Every structure is written in structure tokens, then in C-alpha cells.
Amino acid sequence: xxxxxxxxxxxxxxxxxxxxxxxxxxxxxxxxxxxxxxxxxxxxxxxxxxxxxxxxxxxxxxxxxxxxxxxxxxxxxxxxxxxxxxxxxxxxxxxxxxxxxxxxxxxxxxxxxxxxxxxxxxxx
Numbered sequence: 001x002x003x004x005x006x007x008x009x010x011x012x013x014x015x016x017x018x019x020x021x022x023x024x025x026x027x028x029x030x031x032x033x034x035x036x037x038x039x040x041x042x043x044x045x046x047x048x049x050x051x052x053x054x055x056x057x058x059x060x061x062x063x064x065x066x067x068x069x070x071x072x073x074x075x076x077x078x079x080x081x082x083x084x085x086x087x088x089x090x091x092x093x094x095x096x097x098x099x100x101x102x103x104x105x106x107x108x109x110x111x112x113x114x115x116x117x118x119x120x121x122x123x124x
Contacts, residue, residue, distance in 0.1 A: 001026045001027055002024060002025075002026045002027055002098055002113040003024070003025045003026045004022055004023070004024050004096045004097070004098060004113060004114060004115035005022065005023050005025075005115055005116075006020060006021065006022045006094065006095070006096045006115045006116065006117060006118040007020070007021050007022075007023075007118060008020040008021050008118060009094060009118030009119045009120045010119075010120070010121070011121045011122075011123065012086055012120075012121070012122055012123070013122070013123050014086060014087055014088055014122055014123065014124050015085060015086065016086050016122070017082070017083060017084045017085075017086065018083045018086065018120060019080060019081070019082050019083070020036070020080065020081040020083065020094055020096075020118060020120075021078065021079075021080055022034070022036075022078065022079045022080075022081075022096030022115060023077065023078050024077045024078070024079075024096075024098055024113075025077070030053070030076070031053045031101075031102050032053055032098055032099050032100055032101065032102065033050055033051060033052050033053060033098075033099040033101060033102055033103055033104045033105065033110075034050065034051055034072070034079040034096065034097065034098050034099065035047070035048070035049065035050035035051070035059075035070075035096075035097045035099065035104065035105070035106075035111055036048040036049050036050070036070060036079075036081045036094060036095070036096060036097070037094070037095045037097060037108055037111075038090075038092035038093065038094045038095065038120075039092055039093050039095070039117075040089075040091060040092040040093075043092075045095070045108060046061065047061050047106040047107070047108065048060070048061055048064055048068065048081070048094070049061065049064065049068055049069075049070040049081060050070065050099075050104035050105060050106060051070045051071065051072055051079060051104050052102050052103065052104045053076065053102040054102070055071065055072045057103075057104050058070055058104060059104040059105070059106055061106070063089075064083075064090075067083065067084050067085045067086075068081060068082065068083050068084070069081070069082040069084075070082075079096060081094070083120070086120075086122045087122060088122045088123065088124045089122075090120060090122050091120060091121050091122050092120060093117040093118065093119050093120075094117060094118050094119075094120050095114055095115055095116075095117045096114070096115040097111035097113060097114050097115070098111060098112075098113040098114075099111045099112070099113075100112060
């Protein structure tokens with residue numbers, strides 16, 4: 001089993017920043033991509049960002065390009081999401097996900113392992 005634990009969520013004013021972290025443990029697989037998704041109340045879960053195993057490839061949703069940055073820690077089992085210039089529409093529960101290939105895919109179906117989520121609230 002793979003366990004993913006997110007942290008770093010909270011309440012921030014519009015224009016502010018937050019850094020989310022996700023730690024993977026258990027039966028982790030080398031060579032996998034990791035991603036961040038989010039779900040706002042009453043909306044479907046949507047892709048935010050993903051990163052390949054080597055960190056050489058990243059993929060971002062258009063809505064966060066230029067504001068968010070995904071990265072991996074040195075151990076490869078930790079992934080971060082630096083969120084800058086936050087907007088009220090970024091308010092959502094943010095989920096970390098682990099894939100089983102190295103491709104930073106934007107489809108949630110490519111990620112069989114998910115964390116419990118962390119709440120991000122951006123006030124106007």
C-alpha cells in the first residue's frame with residue numbers, strides 16, 4: 001500500500017502564497033510521476049500540476065501557469081506545490097496523487113494512489 005500525506009494548507013488572503021507538501025510512504029514505486037489535483041465545493045476534481053520522476057518534465061493547468069510551481073524533494077518521495085499570487089478561485093481541497101508511470105499526466109485516471117487532501121482557502 002502507498003500512503004500519501006498532504007500538509008501546508010490553510011487560510012490566506014488573495015495575492016498571498018502557500019506551499020503544500022506531500023510525503024509518500026509504504027510501497028512506493030520508483031520511476032513514478034506525482035501530481036496535484038483540487039476540488040472546489042460543488043465542482044469536479046481538476047488537474048493542477050504534475051511532475052515526472054526525474055523532475056525534468058512538468059505539466060500545469062492553464063489556470064495556474066506562472067503562479068504555481070511543482071517540485072520534488074531529493075528523496076523523490078516528497079512533492080511540493082508552491083502557490084503564489086493566490087486568487088479566491090483557487091479555494092479548494094488539494095489532493096496529492098501518485099501515478100505508476102513516469103509521465104506527468106493531467107488525467108486523474110492515471111493516478112491510482114491519493115492522499116486525503118488539504119484545505120486551501122483564499123479570502124478576497
